[in-house]
Amino acid sequence: MAMALRDSGLETPQVSLAAATRRTAYEVVFQDGAAASALQSLRPWTAGQDFLVVTTPTVQALHGDALAVLDPTGRRILVLACTEAGKTVTQVEHVCRRAHALGLGRGGVLLAVGGGVCSDIATVAASWLRRGIRHVRVPTTLVGQVDAGLGYKGAVNFDGHKSYLGCFHAPAHVLIAPDFLRTLPARHQREGFAEIVKIAIVCDPDLLNLVDRHAEELVRTSFATPRAAGRAIVWQSALLMLQELAQNPYEDQGYERLVDFGHTFSPLLEADSAHRLSHGEAVAIDMALTMALSAELGLVAPASRNRILSLLRRLGLPTDSPLLTPELCRRALEQAALHRGGRPNLVLPTDLGPSRFLQAADAVGPDMIVRALQALAPPPGIPGPVSLARPGLRAAGSLNLAGS
Structure with missing residues (x-):
């Protein structure tokens, strides 16, 4: 057998392609x-x-x-x-x-x-x-x-x-x-609505309008009324999520995913709060900051940013946290780049056309981050769901956000 292998030339490298894919449906x-x-x-x-x-x-x-x-x-x-x-x-x-x-x-x-x-x-x-x-x-x-x-x-x-x-x-x-x-519990319903607002902003303006009209009552009544609207919101949100996931189910076709909206700064917020912030609450804060960044970049009008901030607050969701500092934002963008093929791919909503993806962290400089953070405070007389104290917030001109 050994002589046969030598005679067949297998002492040189041989290559065979092994199929390792699995088609899955459920x-x-x-x-x-x-x-x-x-x-x-x-x-x-x-x-x-x-x-x-x-x-x-x-x-x-x-x-x-x-x-x-x-x-x-x-x-x-x-x-x-x-x-x-x-x-x-x-x-x-x-x-x-x-x-x-x-x-x-x-x-x-x-x-x-x-x-x-x-x-x-x-x-x-x-x-x-x-x-x-x-x-x-x-x-x-x-x-x-x-x-x-x-x-x-x-x-x-x-x-x-x-x-x-x-x-x-x-x-x-x-x-x-x-x-x-x-x-x-109402808190868990609110954090679920954070994920619904997420998919609505990046995928379906009609769903966002439906949420804007009915979300508060649905939370107040534990989805009892309006019944038809509540069922429609849940099923449409699920369908949109499935449609987005189906395009890149194993995340091996690229790292630009609309469903990552609200999920760039939120992982560090959750961890740094020792999970006192729930997942949905952290996602809400992330969305608020990202909308503010989109406004700073001229991708959305201030009115569009304010509409989302208002909706989140009406739902009892936080739009800010003392933990949300320029330093955390820098670390979050670095961590996102490690997870997303070397680029942060921050999902940035736009008023006209599809959302964009931030490919270089230094495109949002430290001063822009500070301005976006300052925009998250609610108007005078409107209390926020969490403490808004952020001691020492100032323009951090020396903060290096370049990472990709």
């Missing part, structure tokens, strides 16, 4: 009605008794009867504390340990019934188990139903960095059941 189903009846539609995924449901203490307390539809015995339901600060590898290990104890096979299924953190943890666990098993998502928060529960990604925090470790592992099925929103 259904995202919007189902109105009671939570229990919505979960009943998932019975085909649990019929083989090779499954594990991952949920949270809050969902178990509020919707335990509905969860019993999936497993009346409760033996295959893992109740896991899911907080942004506790979104760690240790939590993923808890899921894997229970799956192993239950003997989940290669054809097993993880079902995540909870918010974005629950979905993240279950997605990473599903990607690890036997090198990848199926998982089903049932997002129970507004953020989950319009954003975090829809895409291919899962992640956990590591070494002080938000979502630093993660995977691309598409779900097998996503169920959006708006009935879960009726028990959602």
Whole structure:
């Protein structure tokens, strides 16, 4: 055999192309009605008794009867504390340990019934188990139903960095059941609207107008009224998110993504606040600053900037934070460039035409950042949702923002 190989010339390098792609498709189903009846539609995924449901203490307390539809015995339901600060590898290990104890096979299924953190943890666990098993998502928060529960990604925090470790592992099925929103605390509804405002600004002016008219009442009534508008807002936001993700699902076709609007400065804000700022609150502050930068660059009129700032404040979302300093902005742009192929790719909305992407951090100088930060304070007599004290804010002419 060795002589045959030598005779065939294999002592010189040989090349064979190995296909390593996977075509993936999954259904995202919007189902109105009671939570229990919505979960009943998932019975085909649990019929083989090779499954594990991952949920949270809050969902178990509020919707335990509905969860019993999936497993009346409760033996295959893992109740896991899911907080942004506790979104760690240790939590993923808890899921894997229970799956192993239950003997989940290669054809097993993880079902995540909870918010974005629950979905993240279950997605990473599903990607690890036997090198990848199926998982089903049932997002129970507004953020989950319009954003975090829809895409291919899962992640956990590591070494002080938000979502630093993660995977691309598409779900097998996503169920959006708006009935879960009726028990959602107002703060969580507000932060969900931050993600809705995000996708509306960069993708759909009509959706933004609908949110502008109805969002406050929907938060006040826990999505009870106006019912039709609330359902339309959730489903349209989800569809827009899916359409954007479908263009570059594995983020390997480029690093200019409209869905990154509001997600450049927010990761550092969350981490530096020790997660006292929720994800949606940090996204709201990020959007406010980015709109102010777009105004400074002449891409949007001051009236457009002020409209978004007003909408966020009416929703009870913050538009500023003492943590939002020129130094944090510099670090955020540097971190974004590391994550986005060497360029910050800050999404900048425009009044005319599609959004633009900031390709060089030094295009927004330190003085411009300071002016944008100063524009975030609410008008006199209008209190902000968070403290606006920012001691020592001044033009930082020596601050170096060049990084790409």
